[in-house]
Amino acid sequence: MRLPWLAISPDGKILICGNYDGTIKLWSLEQGKLLHTWRDGSSSVLGLALSLDGKILVSSNEDSIIHIWQIK
Numbered sequence: 001m002r003l004p005w006l007a008i009s010p011d012g013k014i015l016i017c018g019n020y021d022g023t024i025k026l027w028s029l030e031q032g033k034l035l036h037t038w039r040d041g042s043s044s045v046l047g048l049a050l051s052l053d054g055k056i057l058v059s060s061n062e063d064s065i066i067h068i069w070q071i072k
Contacts, residue, residue, distance in 0.1 A: 009054040018045030
């Protein structure tokens with residue numbers, strides 16, 4: 001069983017979860033609700049990195065593809 005990849009924004013308000021189903025979900029920790037979902041291809045997310053300002057997310061997947069996402 002694979003566990004999801006997690007990243008927390010520098011201000012501690014946003015949780016980002018990369019999943020085995022190829023989705024990346026952005027959650028508000030303050031509101032406890034899903035804010036956005038991205039699809040990172042058809043394979044499992046293998047890694048997440050968030051910029052120091054919390055505005056850029058980089059993800060990688062099993063297909064050896066790297067995506068760059070704008071958060072804010």
